Structure formats: C-alpha cells, structure tokens
C-alpha cells in the first residue's frame with residue numbers, strides 16, 4: 001500500500017477563507033445586475049451559499065476519500081498506525097471531518113431555503129450573516145481534528161510501501177551481515193549499502209520473479225529487542241516479520257566482522273521461535289570458504305536461496 005497520495009489537510013481557517021472568497025467571487029459577477037435589479041441581491045446571496053457549500057464539500061471530500069478506512073486496512077498497517085499515531089484519535093478526526101461536511105450541507109440547504117422564501121432585504125442579509133457564522137463555527141469546531149489529520153498524513157507518508165497479498169520473504173540478521181547486499185543480489189534493487197552498521201533509514205523492499213510469481217523481499221533490520229526500545233525502522237521491520245512474512249531468511253555471517261557466531265546463533269534461535277518458516281543464508285562465502293556452523297539446508301549462494309524460496313512457496317501452497 002502506498003500512502004504518498006494522501007491529500008494535504010489544510011487548517012480550518014484556510015478552508016473558511018477559501019470558501020468565503022469563492023462566495024464573494026461568484027457574487028461579484030452579479031454586482032452590475034444588482035444595481036439594475038434589486039431582486040438580483042437574492043440571487044447573489046444564493047450563489048454565495050452554493051459556492052461555500054461546493055468549495056467545502058470538494059475539499060473535505062478530497063481528504064475523506066484519500067484517507068483509508070482504518071478498520072479495513074491490512075493488519076500490518078493497522079499495527080503501524082497504532083504504534084505511530086493515536087488510532088482512536090485518527091478515527092475520531094476522520095469522523096469529525098465527515099460531520100463537518102454534513103453540517104455544512106445542512107446549513108447550506110436550510111439557509112438557501114430561508115433566503116429563497118424571504119422578501120425582505122434586511123432579513124436576507126441577516127440570514128446571510130448568520131449562515132457565515134454557522135459555517136465558520138462548524139469549521140472551527142473541527143480545527144484540532146483537521147490538524148491531527150494533517151499530522152497523521154505526514155506520519156503515514158513515511159510508511160513503507162509493502163504489498164500485503166503476495167508471497168513475502170523477510171531478510172533478518174545482525175547489522176552488517178549482508179542483508180541489504182543479499183536483497184540487491186536477489187532483486188536487482190539498488191538500496192544503500194555501507195560498511196558501517198545502522199545505515200538503514202527505511203525498510204528496503206525489492207521484488208523478484210520466482211517460478212513466474214512475483215515475490216516480495218523485505219530487508220528487516222533489528223535484533224528483536226523489547227519493542228519500545230526499537231527504533232521506528234526496527235519496529236516496522238518487526239511488524240513486517242510478524243504480519244507479512246511467509247518465509248524468514250536468516251543471514252549468518254561467518255566472517256565475524258561484526259558479531260561473533262555465538263551471538264548470531266542466539267538471535268537465529270530467537271527468531272526461530274516467532275513461528276515462521278526459516279531458511280539460513282550463509283553470507284560472505286567468498287572470503288570465508290566453508291566456514292560457519294553446520295546448519296542443515298543452509299544456503300550459500302543467492303541461487304541456492306532462490307531454490308529454497310521456490311520450494312517454500314510450493315509447500316506453502318503459493319502455487
């Protein structure tokens with residue numbers, strides 16, 4: 001899912017100004033007629049109301065249709081919303097925007113009718129003033145919620161673009177063991193690779209075609225510490241493993257450039273307990289021929305790993 005297209009949420013004052021500006025514009029076109037024919041004042045006031053209603057409806061629609069319905073989001077994204085935002089607050093804010101839209105429509109209809117039936121000019125202008133007051137007050141009542149929606153949009157734009165319905169392989173292991181390098185070899189993607197730890201600022205995701213199926217590979221950094229102690233990327237990685245992974249690939253680096261083999265075996269065992277099928281990939285075999293633990297079925301090249309993924313897909317019923 002991609003959250004890049006969420007509509008920017010403006011402030012309550014911005015919407016009010018725009019709506020009233022549009023109202024003025026549509027009425028000013030009638031000014032010349034107004035002098036000639038006083039009953040044109042009524043038409044001008046009605047046109048202003050329509051302009052306000054139209055403007056606010058269009059802009060609130062833009063927001064409401066671009067935000068996803070939270071309860072129907074895939075679990076992965078629901079959890080991501082829960083850890084990065086106040087889920088209930090976001091839901092309430094969307095409800096408030098919907099409420100404002102309905103109220104604007106209600107007041108527009110009712111004042112449209114009142115002015116239409118009105119014969120007295122003074123009464124007409126006082127209705128008009130009252131209408132503007134009601135609309136401003138509706139929009140000001142949702143001021144805080146609009147601000148929260150804009151805050152949420154900015155946070156959600158940082159969510160990774162993960163496909164939740166295709167066979168997904170998460171690549172796990174200590175920093176610097178070669179996860180990102182493996183992702184690049186498997187998928188041809190060109191993520192950032194550096195020989196110091198913690199270079200990953202976002203989840204790296206790539207795709208490969210295996211046996212005519214599009215397979216998603218996610219580079220999932222992190223060492224499954226306590227959830228609150230993880231940085232945001234590690235949290236995203238952890239959720240991806242939990243909710244998206246059909247298969248885990250544990251990258252084991254026998255060169256011990258960063259972490260000794262004992263530590264790496266411990267993390268491997270911890271990850272093994274998550275309850276996902278796991279394949280071990282021994283990295284850096286070009287500089288450590290034959291080294292590393294004797295793990296049954298461990299893959300020592302991207303080609304071997306591709307075959308392991310393929311057979312995991314077959315046994316997982318992905319075909």
Ligand SMILES: Nc1nc2c(ncn2[C@@H]2O[C@H](COP(=O)(O)OP(=O)(O)O)[C@@H](O)[C@H]2O)c(=O)[nH]1
Nearest residue numbers: 175176177178179180181193194195283284287
């Ligand atoms: N010689 C060799 N170096 C590798 C291999 N894979 C990764 N590296 C190096 O190990 C360092 C860390 O790799 P990276 O993929 O960023 O590890 P990550 O932190 O697990 O994503 C980089 O300097 C890579 O160039 C490999 O197969 N052979």
Ligand SMILES: [Mg+2]
Nearest residue numbers: 179180200219
């Ligand atoms: Mg990396």
